[in-house]
Amino acid sequence: MLGLWRRREAAASAAAALWKCRTVYTAKECRAVVLPRFGGPGVLELRSSVPVPDLKPQEVLVRAHAVSINPLDLRVRSGYGRSIFEPLLPLILGRDVSGEVIATGASVSSLSIGQEVFGALHPTAVRGTYADYAILLEDELSVKPSSVSHVEASAVPxxxxxxxxxxxxxxxxxxxxxxxxxxxxxxxxxxxxxxxxxxxxxxxxxxxxxxxxxxxxxxxxxxxxxxxxxxxxxxxxxxxxxxxxxxxxxxxxxxxxxxxxxxxxxxxxxxxxxxxxxxxxxxxxxxxxxxxxxxxxxxxxxxxxxxxxTYMRADAEGLDEIGRLLEAGKMKIPVEKTFPIAEVRQAHEAKEKRLIHGKVVLELY
Ligand SMILES: NC(=O)c1ccc[n+]([C@@H]2O[C@H](COP(=O)([O-])OP(=O)(O)OC[C@H]3O[C@@H](n4cnc5c(N)ncnc54)[C@H](OP(=O)(O)O)[C@@H]3O)[C@@H](O)[C@H]2O)c1
Structure with missing residues (x-):
């Protein structure tokens, strides 16, 4: 309840700040890392004109600044979950994201355009976060504490x-x-x-x-x-x-x-x-x-x-609490190395070969 109130209050002040210069940006295409078939890091393709679907009422369009790599991304890339994902190829990998709200669906009430947010998609989501524009449900996002960078925030959710x-x-x-x-x-x-x-x-x-x-x-x-x-x-x-x-x-x-x-x-x-x-x-x-x-x-x-x-599930209350712990310096997942999104294959290879001990984040710029 307190989390929702905090989100609404933050949304209201962000909306007020944007009142004078509000531009509703509707991205139709963007760069995204696409998985056309299962395999090693070499199958990943950074494509430049991947469609950005229209938002459903509870969805939020996020301009991604950083997305972290989870073991699930490597496993899905190699074919884990093929019973679900194979008929849905090509898909976009990635669960975690930190970025900025660009547009909101009609029934989104706790977040507004211009806010910096972080969050994670459900494990079975097909349109992942390795993209300039990610789409998440309102409940999968929370306000990013200003004391934490996008790279740091993306490592956590x-x-x-x-x-x-x-x-x-x-x-x-x-x-x-x-x-x-x-x-x-x-x-x-x-x-x-x-x-x-x-x-x-x-x-x-x-x-x-x-x-x-x-x-x-x-x-x-x-x-x-x-x-x-x-x-x-x-x-x-x-x-x-x-x-x-x-x-x-x-x-x-x-x-x-x-x-x-x-x-x-x-x-x-x-x-x-x-x-x-x-x-x-x-x-x-x-x-x-x-x-x-x-x-x-x-x-x-x-x-x-x-x-x-036990499995990951989106949880708005949990994410708000995780945000508070991040802000208080009581939750931190150290980021060992960042790669530009164009080097996603190298990043996956480094994680797969265990060359990097710790979290790896992809930056989108
Ligand atoms: N069920 C679910 O919904 C769910 C959700 C998230 C994750 N998972 C699974 O849970 C497991 C842990 O996930 P995670 O995100 O915590 O993974 P992670 O950050 O990659 O850590 C995995 C483990 O491997 C060891 N490790 C990491 N890098 C290493 C390297 N370069 N060389 C040797 N050891 C290394 C780590 O510490 P030590 O060196 O101390 O052993 C750690 O115990 C994975 O198998 C993942 O697929 C499941």
Whole structure:
């Protein structure tokens, strides 16, 4: 409620500022990174005259300044989710964006032309953000704090909303809870640590040696290098929630065994999309659901815990809170390197070959 009020107030002042010089810009075409077929980074094409569709009532046209690269972009490019995306090719990659509102649909009330915004699209959106003009729903955007650059803001929403969904909507963490993040050094892991610290949880994490300083600097109380330390004997006590960003059998074993009764084990590596890709939507999704239900029952019975696959979802309240944490300096995903959009192939290649440890952002200028 407070978030909506803040958005409306910001929209009103931006509208007033624009009153004298308002120009409604209707872009019909723009540059965009198009995926014509699945494959390596070489399949990505920066095209110059990609149509910009007319806005639906709840949509917002954003002039993108920066878009970050998420692992999902690389996976979709190589064919992950083909059961959904293949019939829709060519598509535009990209989930995260930070930029400026250029036009708003008829029923948009909380954002106005000229405002600087950041946000993220749903994982299955077909027209992604790697474009001069991105289209998002009003609820997928929030006002960008002025203290944060577009590059910094674009690194945050998809990862932080993934963490938000798991911690706030599934595990319902609160002050005094103990959280274990398996794979805390990545964007989702760092966001999870910061969201949990902000509500007063204590956080332990497993990560690579290169990430230890980073996870401690954002508030983790304990960081364990999973490549060199004996994890089982190092972590002490029991936890209320485990967020597993890695989702391997070994991390799952650690996670479920360290939880209190009634605790939540949440993995980011749910198998719905991979089953649908393998067996088709009609058989794959029910098969994945059956596996999920079996695991839920199995862990409920054997360990007394709640087991879930967790996915990113747009959440206006979550995004507003993430914006407030950004503004207060309590949420930050460090950006390791930026590339101009024209070098999108090099950027994907660098991420794929793990040449860059951390977030990569594409700039549009
Ligand atoms: N289910 C969903 O809706 C959802 C949403 C978002 C993400 N995900 C998935 O969750 C996982 C994490 O996402 P993310 O955005 O946090 O990914 P990320 O920022 O790329 O981090 C991934 C992990 O890999 C390690 N890492 C990163 N760069 C590396 C490099 N150059 N060399 C070696 N290790 C490197 C990181 O830390 P360490 O070095 O400390 O291990 C981190 O644990 C991905 O598999 C992603 O597909 C799922």
């Amino acid at each position: 998809f990862a932080a909303l993934t963490a938000w969904r798991a911690l706030k909507c599934t595990a319902r963490i609160s002050k005094g809870h103990r959280l274990l993040v398996l794979g805390g050094g990545g964007a989702v892991g760092l966001a999870a640590i910061q969201l949990a610290v902000a509500v007063g949880c204590s956080v332990s994490t497993l990560c690579g040696s290169k990430s230890i300083e980073r996870v401690m600097s954002v508030g983790a109380e304990e960081a364990i290098d999973y490549r060199t330390e004996d994890v089982q004997s190092t972590i002490r006590g029991q936890f209320d929630a485990v967020l597993d960003t890695i989702g391997m059998p070994e991390t799952e074993r650690i996670g479920v065994n360290i939880l209190k009764k009634g605790g939540h084990y949440m993995t980011l590596q749910g198998e719905a999309a991979s089953f649908a890709d393998k067996y088709g939507l009609a058989f794959g999704l029910p098969a994945a659901t059956a596996i999920l239900l079996k695991k839920k029952l199995q862990y409920k019975y054997s360990h007394g815990i709640e087991y879930s696959w």
